[in-house]
Amino acid sequence: MATVTRENIGVLNDKITVTVSKEDYFPPFEKALKQYAKSANIPGFRKGMVPSGVIKKMHGPAVYTEEVLRSIEKGLVDYLDQEKLDIFAQPLPAADNDPGSLDMNNPAEYSFHFEVGLKPSFELPDLNTIPLKRYKIEVPAEMVDEELERLKVRHGKMTEPETIATDEDVLNVKFEESDAEGNVIENGISKDNSLLLKYFSASFKEQLTGKKKDESVVLQLSSAFDDKERDWLVSDLGLDKNNAADLEKYFKVTITKIGLVEKRELNEEFYEEVYPGKEIKTEEDFRNAIKADIEKALNEQSRNHFHHELYHALLDNTAIEFPESFLKKWMEKGGEQAKTAEQIEEEFPTFKNQLKWTLISDKIVKENQLEVLPDEIRDQITREVLGYFGASGLQGDMSWIDSYVDRLTKDQQQVENAYRKLISEKVFNQIESKATPAEQSISLDDFKKLQEEHQHHHH
Template identity: 55%
Template sequence: MATVTRENIGLLTDKITVNVSKGDYLPSFEKSLKQYSKQANIPGFRKGMVPSGLIKKMYGSSVFTDEVLKTVEKELTTYMSNEKLEIFAQPLPLPDNDSRQIDFNNPADYSFAFEIGLKPAFALADLGSAKLTRLKVDVTPEMIDEEVERLRNRNGKMTDVETVGSDENVLNIQFTESDAEGQPVEGGIQKDNSLLVKYFNEATRPKWMGLKKGDFLVLQPSQAFEAKEREWVLNDLGLDKDDAAGADKYFKVTITKIGLIEKPELNEEFFKTAYPGKEIATEAAFRDAVKDDIQAYWDGQSRNQLQHTLYHVLLDQTKIEFPEDFLKRWMQTSGEKPKSQAEVEQEFPSFANQLKWTLIVDKVVNDNSIEVDPEDIRAFAKQQLFGYMGMPAGGEEQPWVADYVQRMMQDRKFVEDTVHRIQTEKVFNWAETQIHPTDKPISKDEFQHLVEEHQHHHH
């Protein structure tokens, strides 16, 4: 009868030895040989009538080895299941295992040893005592004014005009990389764009006044735009916003079309267009709705920032030990191509962090009975579809929407990715219920600066 023994050989690392006797594997070996006899297709013999001696001679050795190893694997799996062992990856056969010891001609007792890496017990970081700040962006009247103008421009009527006469003119322009005199650079950048005159800085705007289609200016982005506008113009030209030499390039900027947006009046008709489904009758109520939208956006950005901080608190302050030697040996042999020790040492810190985060998420999910049900996945698929199509969520569901959702529910990769995404979101929702952050008012510019600094730090 098979026996299984277990001993500790290192931090969270055990050795499991499986001993099998002849009585454990010989019955299944004989059964497998009979199956081969029934199925073997050998010239000169009718199917199912091949002598057992011939089958034994032809296939006996390989079938014998397979059955011994299958018996060992079965005993190992049963033992781990009965003992409820929480392990990393798969058991690793120890180097002293040698299948060549299995001798078909001399059935005997065999012993195979495996190394397992055990998952550790651990306590989560104490989120309740973490000193955290929740940033609250202050929505200013200027921010509301900007958004009101953006909505009016977006819903305005464009008309063509002959001459540039206002900061509100829309210029369809072509950027052509050139020298300081406007002579094109061979192989240089060429890009069409559309800009309001007011996007240029105060020194440049007057230079456009009175110009017509076909007229041009020779400009350097570094001299023609303030920081914010320069950043997205450079990005559109395929240049790095932090590349001073790129910002100093000369461009011949030619007008291809001049437009003027006739902005709608601030009346109920416009309010209904901007906010369909909301009963807005006055400009004050409209500005309140705009403010709510802006606040919701920045609250969402602030929440993202807080969750990012929570991620680092959980990762950095949760103490977890790992069976490092076992995991490194597993990393060397688990992939399609074996890794060198040097490659494993280089990759291990990142691998351990990912493993640590997985354990943290699993613990939060299990301890708090967090579940992702099919309705969660359907709602996400619907939300994603509406987002792609720029449609408002809600309202009566159309048949084609239901068909799309049903198709996505059959897509295994989509379902797996969505479950992971929703589960992570629910973990952060739980984490937010554990903390006591201090609210801190902050300006939009300060908030953006903090985010940029953080991104530079982590890159």
């Protein structure tokens, strides 16, 4: 059996020495060689009849090294399990460990050294002693107006007027690259698109007003659109908005369809369609229902902001000591690619904060016995599927969703992602229940500024 000793070499940083004798690794070594002899297929020898000397010469050094290291590893793992050491990451092998020095012709006692970083013990602060604010965002009147107009359009009726007349007319058009006279260029750009009349520049709108289906106009990209609308259209045509020559191109634009959404009138039929079962009778009640929806969304934004505040309150007010020397060595050697000393010093503050939050959230999970059940993971994945496809993609037979979710719940990555979201939500719900923030009303504009300042301060 391996002999293991442990000594402290720094803050929460111990050195573990594992020593194995010939009796620990030599019997397994000899047994492994016999197994090789039974299965070896070497030209000139019958299977199972290869002399042990040949097997030892061919495979002995590698098998010997493997068995010594296996004994070392078993001794280390058994010790960590027996002592129940709570460590960061994995033990780091010391630089002076040299597997190349193992000599099967001279079996001896071997000692290998490992460093471990020990997780610290710590206490969480009382959140009631930390000044915290939770904001109640006031709903701007214009936001209710904008949403009301959006709903009138969304639930409106599409008509096909004979001529182009209003900024809200929807024009289905065909762009064909041409010369200034409208002669289409052979093999030039050709693309269908759909635009509102208001997307065109004021001067060009005059040329379009009064036009009918199947009529054409010639335009130059540089003058027919204002900057914002031109940028996305140029990109859609496969051109470069920063290339002056591209902006000077001419296109023959043929109107293939004119559409206009007739906005819904404010009446009980419309209110019932938007809010079924709420029995809304008046415009005032309809506006109040819209305002309540907006308040709900803004409250969620406020809650997310409060969670960020709680996150930083715990990070800033929880005293945790770290085995920094070990962690920097682990950063240097533990990743897929080795890091330089400069990279480590630059990345370490962020890394330590992430590690600190992991310890804090793990402590909250353990102390409050938080858990995520399989049904909760399935429900979370189902919500994500429904959210991804949206209402428009979920018409007709919905039976496929169950089988689709079944497949996703067998995907380890999907399950882990859902678990992380759910356990994080439970952690913040738990923290939130322990805090008593001061409530403060705030305008939406001021709240947005607050968020920008918060992001700037913490990045």
